[in-house]
Structures are given as C-alpha cells and as structure tokens.
Amino acid sequence: MKHKLLLTTLILGAMGTAHAADPLSAWKDTAAKQSIEQWVQNATNQDRSTYIPPQKRYVVFDNDGTLWPEAPLTFQLQFAIDEVKRLAPEHPEWKNDPIVSAVLNNDLKTVAAAGEKGLMQLLELTHSNITTEEFDQRVANWVGSHRDNRFGCRYDQMGYQPMRQLLDYLRENGFKTWIVSGGGIDFMRVIAEKMYGIPPEQVIGSFSLSEFSLTDNGTQLRKTMKGAFYDDAAAKPVAIHLFMGQRPVAAFGNSDGDLAMMQYTAANPDYKTFGLLVHHTDAEREYAYDSHPPASGKLVEGLSMAKEKGWTVVDMKQDWRTVFDPKSCVPESPKQ
Structure with a gap:
C-alpha cells in the first residue's frame, strides 16, 4: 500500500510540474495551441524536412488587437x-x-x-x-x-497573456520576434521591450520624418509630419522588406489590415510557414467583434482566407484560459 501511495504521489507531482512548466499555460489545450506547438517542433527539428535554420526564424506580430486591445479605441x-x-x-x-x-x-x-x-x-x-x-x-x-476606463489597469499591463507567452515560447526556440503594426513606431518603442521583450530595433510601425539639428547642447531630432508612412495593409510587406530585409516564416495578426503581411509570409518559397489570426469573441473578458469593430480591426476577408490558406484562427473565448495576466493587470480607479 505504501509503495502504491508513493507511486501515485510521484505521478501526480510529475504531472503538476509538467503543467506548471507549460510555456503556453494561458492557452487551453485546443487545436489552436496544438497547431502552434506542432509547427515549432517541425521548424526546430533538424531531422525534419520542415527545419528552419535559426538565422531565418524571423516572425512578425501585429500589435493593436493582436498583442493588446484596440477596442474601443487604439x-x-x-x-x-x-x-x-x-x-x-x-x-x-x-x-x-x-x-x-x-x-x-x-x-x-x-x-x-x-x-x-x-x-x-x-x-x-x-x-x-x-x-x-x-x-x-x-x-x-x-x-x-493613465488607466483603461473599462478594466482599470495601466495600459502597459494589458498585453494579452497568451500572446506574451507565445512571444517567449518562440524566442526560447530560437525565433526572432518583430512587431509590424499600424501604430506609431516611436510610440510603440517606448513600451515594447518592457511589455513584450521586443527591443526598439525590432519594432516596425507608422512613421514620419524627423529633422536633425545642432544645438548649444549637442544635437537633436525633432518630430514632424513630413513623409508620413502608414504601416497598414499593403504597406506592411513594404516595411518588412525595408526594415528586416528578409521574408518572415510566421505572421500573427487579427484583422484584414494584416492580410498582406500574412500573404507575403505565406508565400515564402523556402520554408513551411505559419499564420495565425486572433478572433475577438469574448465580450466578457475583452471584446467581441469582427465585421463591425468599435473603431478598427475589421476581420471578414481574413476568416475566409484562413480556411483557404490553412491559417490558425484563435477563438479568444474558447482557446484562451486567461486574457490579461491577473498578477499584473490589477484594477484600480482609472486616473484620467
């Protein structure tokens, strides 16, 4: 009897350790999570034809609606x-x-x-x-x-926990993670490293030209609206080529504005690529929309294209155990 109890304790302990060590613990064990894990295993196993060398493991993420909310406003x-x-x-x-x-x-x-x-x-x-x-x-x-009016959390606390885990998981497997977003490049660079572990040089976004000048104290760059470049839709592959210099092997988005980036990635002639769209279906824990978003993030064409291309569609309500990290997103009275 003692031996049986000891064996049971060891088994349960091992199961608990395995669960605690799950790098994607904020994901439910559904087809979406399994598709991510399978692709990563195939891409990092040198014995498989789907192997991707580390120097080619560039993956791109949209930001608004993919890594943090874009409703009711970005x-x-x-x-x-x-x-x-x-x-x-x-x-x-x-x-x-x-x-x-x-x-x-x-x-x-x-x-x-x-x-x-x-x-x-x-x-x-x-x-x-x-x-x-x-x-x-x-x-x-x-x-x-400042804090979000609905959730009462600071904006830098509102990164989606499943996606933050995914970023870490990919980096642990040798992938280089980039943001490619319609958001302003200077705006995102202030907080991307703290929130997502993505350094400023791996953030691509909308931008305009700054003006350089000499000052009494040295030099300065002054922001202007000249040469504005809006990094959305068909402009995303252009920006990827400009800033990255190579085609990604995986793309993650949430709206029809991300389709050109995902198509560009999917057309990589050298490697088996991966595409994922976050579908906002959880009105209780976040927001629910696709064809009629509160402000931006329309997703219609992408849902049908995902079936055609074999991309993974994440149902936020069904596939995520948590949306925001309960340890970091601690509600307080909004400070506006």
Whole structure:
C-alpha cells in the first residue's frame, strides 16, 4: 500500500510540474495551441524536412488587437486624445478647431467620423514639433499615470497573456520576434521591450520624418509630419522588406489590415510557414467583434482566407484560459 501511495504521489507531482512548466499555460489545450506547438517542433527539428535554420526564424506580430486591445479605441489614439486635453489650456489657438472641440467635449463619435484626416490632425497636434526625447517622455508619463476606463489597469499591463507567452515560447526556440503594426513606431518603442521583450530595433510601425539639428547642447531630432508612412495593409510587406530585409516564416495578426503581411509570409518559397489570426469573441473578458469593430480591426476577408490558406484562427473565448495576466493587470480607479 505504501509503495502504491508513493507511486501515485510521484505521478501526480510529475504531472503538476509538467503543467506548471507549460510555456503556453494561458492557452487551453485546443487545436489552436496544438497547431502552434506542432509547427515549432517541425521548424526546430533538424531531422525534419520542415527545419528552419535559426538565422531565418524571423516572425512578425501585429500589435493593436493582436498583442493588446484596440477596442474601443487604439491606445495611441487614446494617448492623442488625452494629450490634446492636457495641452489645450496652453494653446488657445486650438479652440476653433472642430476636432479639438470634439475631443474636449468627449464627442468620440465625431472624432471617429473624422476618419484618417481627423486622426492626422490629432497626431500633428500631439506627435510633432517636439524632440524625440520629449515625445518618449510624454508617452512614458501617460503610460505610468493613465488607466483603461473599462478594466482599470495601466495600459502597459494589458498585453494579452497568451500572446506574451507565445512571444517567449518562440524566442526560447530560437525565433526572432518583430512587431509590424499600424501604430506609431516611436510610440510603440517606448513600451515594447518592457511589455513584450521586443527591443526598439525590432519594432516596425507608422512613421514620419524627423529633422536633425545642432544645438548649444549637442544635437537633436525633432518630430514632424513630413513623409508620413502608414504601416497598414499593403504597406506592411513594404516595411518588412525595408526594415528586416528578409521574408518572415510566421505572421500573427487579427484583422484584414494584416492580410498582406500574412500573404507575403505565406508565400515564402523556402520554408513551411505559419499564420495565425486572433478572433475577438469574448465580450466578457475583452471584446467581441469582427465585421463591425468599435473603431478598427475589421476581420471578414481574413476568416475566409484562413480556411483557404490553412491559417490558425484563435477563438479568444474558447482557446484562451486567461486574457490579461491577473498578477499584473490589477484594477484600480482609472486616473484620467
């Protein structure tokens, strides 16, 4: 009897250790998780024809809606709105600007209806005519002092736990992880390393040209809106080629705006690639949408293309044990 009890204890202990050591513990053991693990095993096993050499293991991730939420607004747009409110008292000349009036009156419908033109106006007011160092500090201050209105967590605490685990898992298996997003490159670089372990040089996003000048104290780069490049849809493969210089072997997104990046990756002629789309289906723990997103992240064509291409579609409600890490996303009263 004692031997049986000892054996049972050892087995249960081993099972518990194995579960605790699961690098993808925030994922349920469904087909989505299995497809990830199988592809990684095939790509890293030198005895298989699907082996990918370490120097070719470049993988790309969209950010908004893939690594953190983009509903009800993208975090960067919320930052721009909060910055307009903070800076407005110093700029009385803004008072007659309709988009500023909408922001100050919390009229988000008008802000959203202004589309790309309105967004560019907000970005010009809050993202230009300042040094790159000042902009970085403004983003860091905002991240450290503002919280999401619904969840009450700081924005840098709201990375999806399953995707953060996936980033770690891929890196542990020799993959180099990149962000390729429509979000601003300077905005994301402030927080990407802390949140995702992705260094600034592996962040690709929308950008405009800065101006270099000599100053009494040395040199400076000043942000402008010149030469603006919006890194979305067909522009993503262009940016990947420009910044990475090689075609990825895996791509992870959540919207039709990521399809060109995923198609470009899937067409890699040398290796068996992997594609994954995050489908927002969990209204209780996050948001539920596809064809009618709150602001951005429409996913219609991608769902049908995933079947055709054999991409993995992650059902957030069914495939994830957790959405946000309960240890890091600790709700408090929003500080706005």
